[in-house]
Structures are given as structure tokens and as C-alpha cells.
Amino acid sequence: KQEVTQIPAALSVPEGENLVLNCSFTDSAIYNLQWFRQDPGKGLTSLLLIQSSQREQTSGRLNASLDKSSGRSTLYIAASQPGDSATYLCAVRPGDDKIIFGKGTRLHILP
């Protein structure tokens, strides 16, 4: 059974710092991995999608990497801003059509 774990559960960093959020999954047989952002009381916004054949994807200050063989992904945020404060969720698509989520990392950027 595929399980997705995100560490840490919560993180506070001063504005301007670079940071890394971690995601691990137990079964390396995935089609893709997707990072989402969720603001309080809101829905999920897709940030980046990495195909199983890819190693990384970049969008602006965000860079997501994927090491499928070791079951790990990281989301790197450069030059963090207070507006980056949110919960970041990692989700994998295993061999079937499901999407399995981690419990997220709550990020707080200190002004």
C-alpha cells in the first residue's frame, strides 16, 4: 500500500531564506508526483507536476526534484517571502488512477 510522508509537519523560517520541504513515498512505482499549495480555508493549487521519467521541474522560485528509486521528492523554495506561507502537500499517482497525499508541511515565513 502506497504511503506518503512529509517532514517536517511544520516549519518557520525568516523571510529571504531558501528552504527545502521533503516528501517520501513507500512504493517507487509511480506515474507522477505533484506538489500543491493550500492556503487556510481554501482549496488546493497545483504548483508542479513531475513525471516519473523526470528528475526535476522548475517554476519561478520553486524547484521540485524526484528520486523515484529512493522514494523521495523535495520542494525547494528560493528567497522565501511572507506570501509563501501556506501548507504544502505532496501527492503521488501510483500504478492505478488514485492520487495519494501526504499530510502536508505547514510553512510560516517570518517577516
Added chain:
Amino acid sequence: DAGVIQSPRHEVTEMGQEVTLRCKLISGHNSLFWYRQTMMRGLELLIYFNNNVPIDDSGMPEDRFSAKMPNASFSTLKIQPSEPRDSAVYFCASRPETMNTEAFFGQGTRLTVV
């Protein structure tokens, strides 16, 4: 496209009442997912459909929950009778059928059962 649209955004109901949550998919999307989100358990997949057909409902907590897709663009999730432990945020998401594509989520319905 306006994205995945859920209604209502908030629902407060008394224990024992029937609750119906609604979801309109993005046009052209073939897969539909219903999730429940709580602080304790995070996002749990309840059920998903491909081309209007339920594929996996193993996440549906019990018989009080049912989901339907009467057509390719619309789905409902019904809870009858509702209980306080059903209080959560319910999300639906849709995705095109092609293999490596993003899923798009609605804004969610916050359900409170008192």
C-alpha cells in the same frame, strides 16, 4: 474554464439530516475524485470515477456515504444520515484521462454536523 466548482461552500446541518455535496468537473476531464480533509487524517480519498464509472470506493467510510455521476460533468456525494464525525472539508478534483496530467481541485465544501 471556471475550474472545478463545488457547492455549497459551507453547510451546517443537524445530526441525522441528509447532506448532498455537488461538484462540476472541468470540461473534457474524465476522472473525478472525492476527498475528505480533517486535521487528524489529512486528505483521504473517498471514491474516484473514470468516464462516469466508479472505479474504487474503498475509501467510503460506511454505507451512509454514496456518490454518483449522473453525467460526464457532474457528481454528487450524499451522506444520509449525517453524524457529527462527518464534519470535515470535502473536496472534489478532476483530471483528463491522459496518463501524466495534473489534477485540479475545487474550493471545497466545509461541512459541520451539529
